[in-house]
Amino acid sequence: MPRKCFYSFHYAEDNWRVAKVKNIGAVEGQPIVSGNEFEAIKAKGDNAVKSWINENMVGRSTVIVLIGANTAGRKWVDYEIEYAWSQKKALLGIHIHKLLDSDENPTAKGKDPFAKWTIGQQKTPMSNFAKVYDPVGADSKSVYASISDNIENWIEEAIRLRG
Template identity: 30%
Template sequence: MSALGAGGKGMARRTFFSFHYERDVWRATNVRKSSQFLTGVDSEWIDASLWEDAKLTGDAALKRLMDNAITGTSVTAVLIGADTYRRRWVKYEIERSIEKGNGVFGIYIHNIRDQSGWTDSKGMNPLPPHCRTYDWVYDDGRNMLGNWVSLAYKERIL
């Protein structure tokens, strides 16, 4: 579902990662782990079990958890997989991030190989038209993530 980290060249930006947990956690973990080796990118992730526990107590608890996670960030990266656009909570995270004034951008992750070595089909973009998108594999996400975070922060709508 989501994660929290920081990134960008120069001053680090705390970044909220939104994704379809059940389908894309392997690919999302690859994005997270790659940032460990970049200068100026500090990866700190919210354990997905928090989302699962909150689901048991209802929508209000889940929304509070997401709102609290987004509160401490200035950028939101939406990791776009095959079915991300269909996910109710990803849509909520995007809306809350924009309302808060976060810089928002998307990263297509379907070309990252999963644990079985397979890529996935490209999903529809769930972001508003003003948000930039990148392909993790073809746009060199491993080396460009910090730049993308910085640019999203500079281009945020306040």
């Protein structure tokens, strides 16, 4: 039975790539809302967006940040990381820049979204608990295969690291 995970990503730039990852089927992700649906949620204010995120993380063991060119530092991605950590969920990141978008273009490799976070009084880097994976392959097809072949193991490793 696939793990239940929450996908965090930059919708406007990466929704096509995220749909590809979701279609792998190794993970049961939350429903991905359309751009119009998300805009309707956002129009109700920040608390409505937070409520949607919080409700969709219920029952999820892991938050997977799918990293495109501009994912790191986005307001809602940061909120999802912070909220996931507070809820004791495992975290991991996967670079998706080599997966093609709807126009069959890759994008630039994005920054590590966990790099700015530290944990506890010792200020332990979050990267000790949240690994970021850069799938192997020179083209979209091989990167997709790499994600497909490894995502379940990456999730289990994230859960182990989170302890």
